[in-house]
Amino acid sequence: xxxxxxxxxxxxxxxxxxxxTDILAKNNINLxxxxxxxxxxxxxLRLIVNDENTAEKVLKxxxxxxxxxxxxxxxxxxxxxxxxxxxxxxxxxxxNVEYLYAFMARTEKHAYVVLRVENNQAAESALTNAxxxxxxxxxxxxx
Amino acid sequence: MAQNYYQKEIETMPVEEIKxxxxxxxxxxxxxxxxNVEYYRNLMxxxxxxxxxxxxxxxLHKLPFLTKADLRDAYPYGLLAKPLEDxxxxxxxxxTTGRRVVAFYTQKDIDLWEDCCARAIVAAGGSNxxxxxxxxxxxxxxxxAGLNGGSHKVGCLTLPMSSGNTDRQIQFMTDLGATILCCTxxxxAYIGETLKxxxxxxxxxxxxxxxxxxxxxxxEMRRGIEETLGIRAYDIYGLTETSGPGVSFECSEQxxxxxxxxxxxxEIINPDTGEVLPEGEKGELVFTSLDKxxxxxLRYRTRDICVLSRKKCSCGRTLIKMAKPMGRTDDMLxxxxxxxxxxxxxxxxxxxxxxxxxxxxxxRANNTDTFExxxxxxxxxFTDKVSDVLAMEKALANAMKTMLGxxxxxxxVAPKSIARSEGKAVRVIxxxxxx
Numbered sequence: 320x321x322x323x324x325x326x327x328x329x330x331x332x333x334x335x336x337x338x339x340t341d342i343l344a345k346n347n348i349n350l351x352x353x354x355x356x357x358x359x360x361x362x363x364l365r366l367i368v369n370d371e372n373t374a375e376k377v378l379k380x381x382x383x384x385x386x387x388x389x390x391x392x393x394x395x396x397x398x399x400x401x402x403x404x405x406x407x408x409x410x411x412x413x414x415n416v417e418y419l420y421a422f423m424a425r426t427e428k429h430a431y432v433v434l435r436v437e438n439n440q441a442a443e444s445a446l447t448n449a450x451x452x453x454x455x456x457x458x459x460x461x462x
Numbered sequence: 463m464a465q466n467y468y469q470k471e472i473e474t475m476p477v478e479e480i481k482x483x484x485x486x487x488x489x490x491x492x493x494x495x496x497x498n499v500e501y502y503r504n505l506m507x508x509x510x511x512x513x514x515x516x517x518x519x520x521x522l523h524k525l526p527f528l529t530k531a532d533l534r535d536a537y538p539y540g541l542l543a544k545p546l547e548d549x550x551x552x553x554x555x556x557x558t559t560g561r562r563v564v565a566f567y568t569q570k571d572i573d574l575w576e577d578c579c580a581r582a583i584v585a586a587g588g589s590n591x592x593x594x595x596x597x598x599x600x601x602x603x604x605x606x607a608g609l610n611g612g613s614h615k616v617g618c619l620t621l622p623m624s625s626g627n628t629d630r631q632i633q634f635m636t637d638l639g640a641t642i643l644c645c646t647x648x649x650x651a652y653i654g655e656t657l658k659x660x661x662x663x664x665x666x667x668x669x670x671x672x673x674x675x676x677x678x679x680x681x682e683m684r685r686g687i688e689e690t691l692g693i694r695a696y697d698i699y700g701l702t703e704t705s706g707p708g709v710s711f712e713c714s715e716q717x718x719x720x721x722x723x724x725x726x727x728x729e730i731i732n733p734d735t736g737e738v739l740p741e742g743e744k745g746e747l748v749f750t751s752l753d754k755x756x757x758x759x760l761r762y763r764t765r766d767i768c769v770l771s772r773k774k775c776s777c778g779r780t781l782i783k784m785a786k787p788m789g790r791t792d793d794m795l796x797x798x799x800x801x802x803x804x805x806x807x808x809x810x811x812x813x814x815x816x817x818x819x820x821x822x823x824x825x826r827a828n829n830t831d832t833f834e835x836x837x838x839x840x841x842x843x844f845t846d847k848v849s850d851v852l853a854m855e856k857a858l859a860n861a862m863k864t865m866l867g868x869x870x871x872x873x874x875v876a877p878k879s880i881a882r883s884e885g886k887a888v889r890v891i892x893x894x895x896x897x
Contacts, residue, residue, distance in 0.1 A: 326846035356848045384844045
């Protein structure tokens with residue numbers, strides 16, 4: 320059920336991110352979502368793309384440190400309080416969220432939240448049981 | 463294990479006979495230098511030493527030292543002892559610590575140097591049945607020329623690859639079944655990493671032995687290379703000033719390098735006082751070239767810190783052994799008043815499960831030394847969580863603090879992002895401008 324997130328290690332210096340997005344663009348890879356965690360000297364780029372296999376391959380060829388991790392994607396209504404409701408459920412199920420980021424769909428009246436948790440299955444069943452709809456790899460490709 | 467020697471008579475000569483041979487050669491060499499090298503004659507005259515005062519190796523301590531500074535002062539011809547017509551080659555140092563050193567060779571000098579390298583190859587198990595891949599740099603650097611010549615003398619099929627172009631190295635290695643690899647240890651580790659990335663297992667690699675030198679490396683690094691390449695890795699030592707690689711070499715025992723004593727007379731001295739230390743004590747290694755014709759250095763201070771040992775070796779060689787140098791008097795960094803050797807950093811990295819791909823950057827801010835260590839992280843070590851990467855950096859910094867007594871800032875970086883020049887990793891960048 321989980322979706323794949325591409326994680327890229329980049330130095331924290333001018334031009335480091337554009338170098339990555341440039342490689343992806345040249346290989347016709349579409350970004351669905353992007354988030355960056357940065358420190359003083361490095362950054363970790365987290366990407367949801369339409370074709371993570373190709374993206375992983377082309378970035379590895381250029382010498383990037385890459386890790387593909389499973390993350391939980393959940394669809395939530397685009398209105399105040401909806402994210403809080405989803406996080407509440409995880410909190411009650413004692414599931415710790417390492418990090419999260421959100422993106423909007425172009426057509427639907429929905430937001431998508433990407434969650435990095437220790438136990439994907441537990442998070443997925445807690446959210447599903449509470450009536451949330453999870454997004455799949457197939458959904459990502461259709462976006 | 464059956465032992466093979468390239469020049470058995472010399473390599474297994476009783477110690478008293480070696481000393482006698484050295485004494486005879488020394489007397490002649492001092493005379494040759496005094497007569498032909500004005501620079502050294504002046505040093506001897508200043509010290510009040512005449513060639514006839516040197517009757518054997520017991521008088522060696524009476525001679526003045528030569529240092530790298532003398533070589534720079536005398537550049538380029540000041541220490542030459544033969545007319546240029548008799549010289550056939552020059553080799554030169556990498557010049558990383560200042561002005562290049564240029565050394566001259568007669569044909570006989572080259573022959574004897576190649577013999578030394580041949581001894582090293584045979585001690586590593588080499589014979590005319592082997593395919594020897596020389597991936598040291600060719601050109602001015604002595605690594606390529608020395609091992610190339612040694613490999614010819616042994617009768618190996620020699621692959622003169624020079625350094626770099628790793629894909630081509632791997633192609634030749636696998637297509638032509640190279641059994642012996644000669645290069646710097648950091649390049650051997652790099653070739654190993656690349657082979658691993660390309661899906662090769664140690665048993666798929668035809669190599670059986672490696673002869674690695676020209677830069678410091680640790681036992682842990684040796685084990686890593688041996689494991690990845692499925693070989694036995696032997697150390698070789700030398701310096702352009704005395705000839706090049708092959709001044710000393712490791713045997714099957716892999717516990718120190720036999721010095722080719724028939725050509726090189728070794729001493730250990732206290733680097734501060736110049737006093738000669740007894741066997742077994744740690745100090746600066748000093749060499750006297752006994753046979754060099756064109757560029758015969760007497761009592762040349764190598765600045766390598768090491769120990770000599772005459773303990774009986776299981777390989778049957780009687781040649782004295784030198785331990786792997788523990789550092790160089792000039793590689794030693796003094797950071798916030800503490801002595802730091804790059805080899806200590808390397809030991810920590812290997813203990814903590816990292817490849818020894820690192821770079822030390824020292825600078826000064828607000829009158830205090832800054833001490834940063836960049837370390838390459840492997841794809842297996844990388845995680846998507848910032849907190850994990852920061853925790854790894856902190857753990858490494860703590861381990862280094864335990865080893866060194868001072869706290870570095872550790873930065874993890876992407877693999878292969880630390881610059882390598884001619885196969886030699888650039889280990890230290892000291893930006894401090896104190897003068």
